[in-house]
Amino acid sequence: MPEDTDNPYLRGLFRPVDTEYTADTDSMTVIGEIPQDLNGMYVRNSHNQMHAPMGTYHPFDGDGMVHAIRFEDGKATYRNRVIKTVGYLAEQAMGGKSLWPGMLEPHLAEYRGWGAMGTMKDNAGVDVMAHAGKLVASMSQCGEPYHLDMDTLETKGVHDWGKLIQPFGICSHFKVDTETGEMMFFNFGETYPYMHYGVVGRDGQLAHFTPIELPGPRWPHDMGITKNYTILHDLPYHFDPELLNQGVRKLTFFKEQPSRFGIVPRYGDNSEIRWFEAKPCFILHLSNCYEQGDEVIMDGCIQRRPGKPQVGQQGEDAHDRIRKHLDKHNTGTHMYRWRFNLRTGQTIEETIDDEVSEFPVVANDIVGRPYTYSFNTLFKPGDWHMAGVKKYNLTNGDQQRYEYGENRFGSEPVIALRPGATEEDDGYLLTFLTDMNENQSECLILDAKDVAAGPIARIILPTRITNGTHATWVEADRLQGERLPA
Numbered sequence: 008m009p010e011d012t013d014n015p016y017l018r019g020l021f022r023p024v025d026t027e028y029t030a031d032t033d034s035m036t037v038i039g040e041i042p043q044d045l046n047g048m049y050v051r052n053s054h055n056q057m058h059a060p061m062g063t064y065h066p067f068d069g070d071g072m073v074h075a076i077r078f079e080d081g082k083a084t085y086r087n088r089v090i091k092t093v094g095y096l097a098e099q100a101m102g103g104k105s106l107w108p109g110m111l112e113p114h115l116a117e118y119r120g121w122g123a124m125g126t127m128k129d130n131a132g133v134d135v136m137a138h139a140g141k142l143v144a145s146m147s148q149c150g151e152p153y154h155l156d157m158d159t160l161e162t163k164g165v166h167d168w169g170k171l172i173q174p175f176g177i178c179s180h181f182k183v184d185t186e187t188g189e190m191m192f193f194n195f196g197e198t199y200p201y202m203h204y205g206v207v208g209r210d211g212q213l214a215h216f217t218p219i220e221l222p223g224p225r226w227p228h229d230m231g232i233t234k235n236y237t238i239l240h241d242l243p244y245h246f247d248p249e250l251l252n253q254g255v256r257k258l259t260f261f262k263e264q265p266s267r268f269g270i271v272p273r274y275g276d277n278s279e280i281r282w283f284e285a286k287p288c289f290i291l292h293l294s295n296c297y298e299q300g301d302e303v304i305m306d307g308c309i310q311r312r313p314g315k316p317q318v319g320q321q322g323e324d325a326h327d328r329i330r331k332h333l334d335k336h337n338t339g340t341h342m343y344r345w346r347f348n349l350r351t352g353q354t355i356e357e358t359i360d361d362e363v364s365e366f367p368v369v370a371n372d373i374v375g376r377p378y379t380y381s382f383n384t385l386f387k388p389g390d391w392h393m394a395g396v397k398k399y400n401l402t403n404g405d406q407q408r409y410e411y412g413e414n415r416f417g418s419e420p421v422i423a424l425r426p427g428a429t430e431e432d433d434g435y436l437l438t439f440l441t442d443m444n445e446n447q448s449e450c451l452i453l454d455a456k457d458v459a460a461g462p463i464a465r466i467i468l469p470t471r472i473t474n475g476t477h478a479t480w481v482e483a484d485r486l487q488g489e490r491l492p493a
């Protein structure tokens with residue numbers, strides 16, 4: 008990357024890292040004490056553009072780079088590695104020249120690309136999770152599921168099961184049920200049937216892959232799982248289908264079109280899906296889903312006002328428009344609950360909290376089960392900067408918050424439960440933080456029971472790292488493979 012770029016998404020908090028590091032706590036400064044019972048790995052993905060971009064660069068275009076910190080016996084080892092996708096390797100082979108445009112300029116594509124649009128590079132820079140002893144990295148526009156080595160983070164190509172689902176690929180936000188070891192995933196596309204749904208078994212083999220019919224091309228981002236069901240999204244914020252027929256991709260919020268949520272048995276197909284209607288909205292990320300009596304409960308961050316807000320004003324450039332589009336305050340994003348009654352077919356909706364938050368997370372072992380705590384990220388108004396964390400007690404309404412401070416921006420956190428934890432906040436909240444005052448990055452460790460108290464330990468990383476996308480915690484007993492079912 009040239010260093011003199013004036014693109015705000017390639018400098019400052021978004022400045023890419025150009026070096027791969029390996030460092031342990033013998034060389035990294037630790038402020039406080041790393042808990043002895045913190046055992047596992049925190050992995051966070053990012054868009055870390057490696058070559059000068061073709062056309063207008065969107066902050067979701069950059070090459071994937073994972074940052075990981077492995078904890079054991081009160082010590083920590085940090086690594087960051089570029090995800091060596093096919094597109095990245097081709098660009099390296101051409102001497103470091105971008106060969107694919109990003110998501111905003113599909114018309115510039117000279118080569119066939121990846122993703123639902125088929126024009127951009129598969130950057131694998133959005134999501135990362137552990138499944139069956141391997142890391143899985145993907146991009147949200149549906150690409151190939153990249154396999155990263157759990158110990159070294161080196162790219163090992165595409166998962167074997169991923170080779171069986173091409174050309175449809177996988178969206179970000181696959182979900183692992185740690186009780187059974189199964190991983191559920193979906194994709195979306197611009198041609199009929201517009202979606203697929205699948206399950207990878209705890210052995211890492213494709214166990215289920217089935218087409219899901221939608222009324223047209225859609226642009227979903229997340230899905231939910233419960234003990235018995237998967238919840239798929241058909242939301243009224245997507246490319247205008249008439250313009251799409253003319254080759255023009257214009258994201259539009261169809262305010263009169265209901266949201267639809269398809270509840271399908273874990274190994275069900277299109278004939279078994281039950282669609283529930285709800286108010287028009289868009290959703291990026293769910294907190295958690297579970298079954299309760301006749302109901303399936305789905306919690307997540309709703310966007311009241313999806314779409315491009317107030318664009319095209321005098322003096323605005325493409326970066327101003329991107330910033331407004333990503334600003335969670337413009338989209339009015341907040342915690343919300345949908346209740347789908349499997350007996351009556353009715354949907355009940357309710358706001359949980361009006362405060363703007365996103366990136367809601369729970370501990371891995373809580374996914375798909377009744378739960379109490381959601382840990383959400385707070386955003387600095389006016390930009391895509393993660394300013395703090397808010398903990399919701401969804402049972403009694405209590406709230407806690409911790410803000411990182413002026414010019415200090417965090418990442419999607421993870422909850423690392425203590426071994427043998429019997430409460431879902433009995434453990435630690437981890438996040439990577441970039442401090443623009445000190446020009447450094449750190450890993451923060453907070454007590455998940457008392458996030459308001461601030462960090463119990465801070466580990467200063469060997470480099471300042473770029474703003475991140477999604478993250479995961481890999482428990483020590485899941486590093487080699489999924490647990491045996493009880």
Ligand SMILES: [Fe+2]
Nearest residue numbers: 179228292477
């Ligand atoms: Fe996401």
